[in-house]
Amino acid sequence: MLQTFNLTIFKISKRWFQHGIKFYKLSSLTQTSNIKTDNLIFERFIKTRKVIAWNEEEIKRLHDAVAKHGPSWKTIWEKYFKPHRTPRLLNQKWRVLNMIKQRPSYYNPWTPEEDEILKSGVAKYGVGKWIEISKLFKQRDSLQIRSRWKVISSKTRGKWTPEEDSRLLELIKIHGNKWTMIGKTFNRSPDDVYLHYFYLNRVKWTKEEDEKLHDLIKKYGEDWNIIKKDFPKRSFYDIKLRYIKYPRTNPNINVGKWKSEEITAFYKAFVEFGKKWKYVADSIGTRTPNQCSQYYYRKHCSKKKIDIK
Template sequence: MPQLVFGIAQRTIVRLFDRVRFLTTPAFSYTRQRTSNRWSDAESRVLSQKYAELGAEWDTISRSIPGRTPDACSYRSRFLGLTTNLALTKSTTPVRWTEEDDQLLRKQFGIYGRRWTFLATRFFPNRSDFQLSSRWKTTLKDKSCGKWTSEESERLKIAVAKYGVSNWVSVARDVNTRTACQCRAKIYASDSSVKKGRFTKAEDDFILAAYNRYKGDWIAIADDLYKVFGHRRISKQCVSRYYNYLNPELVKGPYTLEEQEALIGAYYQYEGRLCEIARALPQRSYKMHEYQLEKLKRMGRILPVGVKKIGSGGLIQ
């Protein structure tokens, strides 16, 4: 009996010692000194090489780049286009931005707005959508957001009177603090000729034909729709209609069981971010995924992000 008590006490002490050691020993990745310096070309090359060898093993990769944490390596990989779906067909070699690149991005952003995937595919074949977004936000963004001031509205009114409603790049240049897309949306937001609500079959057929003719130039498509039907649909309406309903590459009909499982997996992987889910599962549209996720939530098959079902007995965090 005394031996049994002694053995239990000994095991308890060992467990307590292991527990204390676990709680008081700092993890390697959190004790390493971080650097706030910009990434060098050499560091980016090492990151690209290690990612090609190891995949997304960020803790292991970070040990090859002194002063960089796993999170920093993961974020940098997205900036370089290593871990985005779009980047699978693009070069992973870091390429410096030139003044010509910046000018092209400013010009096309003024026309198309924040359509990063479209801009990358059409105008920047060696860069990912994430690279364009980051370049804009960190370096090039100099336009206002939010409510228009009275001075901006007055400049817009004068510019539209000067250039009309077809040369939005020139209008935006005169306004100076807003993009072409913002100027166009501001004018048409209060325009009674802008039609809201359901699209007709004739409008759908026109958008499909115009998409093939203009190769995704939505401002031109919206302008032609106005000439044909006599009412306006802004470019954003046309974009949404095509990509959510008309795109012939979309799979129609109820989701299969395999599609539901893939959608649930993507929901947890991307923490509910619909844009990334739609990019990962392009056979269905953003709206289709949105509606299906709501249905799965009502059925109890999807739980809040970070919580997953296990078997039939409980939850894990």
């Protein structure tokens, strides 16, 4: 099929060429002519930007550079990160690191007082006004508040009965994964319904699968898109949950008896962060937040109190 195109001269900037856009010139661009649709006027090739994840060495280098030079991003870029990181990316990463550090209550459990404040906020502003309600808290954001409301707004909580299990499986067959609607039937939160359905249909991990996951993480890191290809019958959630809950699948994590250097690092981090196990685990480097929590309570229960050296 023939189409008529009124073509004009394109002014192509240097910046376009730097981003990989290529135009192929055709003769008589200023003239009106009939061209077949299968003949391309120009082809556009955009180079995909390769995202390079930050590693621990780079983060430490960034901390040291800011401590020495302050937020002089151009100077830090020229001396420590050129040409792989731009000054703008350095600034963004530093802001993210500070934001994470300024949220000490993120991994802490909610207190009864905070629950009462949340209930009062919902009564005042209504469900869904999480940003307005978050202003009532000093160290809770809108995402935390929304997640917490899903928990405390459910009247039915606790262990599922066998009758509820059977009813849940029947409703899933009829309605599919409509978790909100099914949750109202049980007067439970949608998250509670989904997680329990996942629990009922879980497939036990084998020793061979654990070893395969360990080897893949050692080879590819946390690139779940590649790892998922070797586990076609398991979901991303299932794989990540196994990685988090079962330390033996992580080649960078130690299991068994704690080493003396790990204990020293634990005490040092505990003084700084307290029971914020995510930060404590990051400081140690070879233990998970769950392992740190278990170590603390094991020592605390046996000695009634923990002595910080």
